[in-house]
Amino acid sequence: MGKEELDIKGKALDINMIQKIIPHRYPFLLVDRIIECTDKRVIGIKNVTINEPFFQGHFPGKPIMPGVLIIEAMAQVGGVGALNIKDNLGKLAYFMSIKEAKFRKPVVPGDQLVMEIDIIKTKLSIMQARGVAKVNGEVVAEAEFMFAFVTPTE
DSSP: OOOOOOOOOOBBBBBBHHHHHHHOTTTTTTOEEEEEOOSEEEEEEEOOTTTGGGGGTSOOOOOOOOHHHHHHHHHHHHHHHTTTSSTTTOOEEEEEEEEEEEEEEEEOOOOEEEEEEEEEEEEEEEEEEEEEEEEETEEEEEEEEEEEEOOOOO
16 A cells, blocks of 8 residues: 555556555455446455355355455445545545445355445545445445544554
């Protein structure tokens, strides 16, 4: 994660570019590609594989991606756009709230999770967004969330 703003608007981003923007790493990096990024909307992809460490315990013999990780993946996609804004460079995005979270269908190994994040409002160091996660065009999860952008202290 650098302090230099990258020119990502309107571009697809691979995992190397994503890692320059958000601080998440294995096993908690839950976005593989950004396919659209504008000032108000970010769309990202998570390819769900049986190799995910959470499938060992959720659930043995019936692997299902935990809903909380779907929400986290949506937040990471939103964070790619938000953390590349000049005022947020080098900061971390902390969850402030999650509202209206709904889980419609299970996400299983082999699925491609497509997350569409719309920025509702940004004020000072706070961002409000709405996310929808889809598999094969069908909504599997949705939520509204708020982040606070904070400068890390060491």
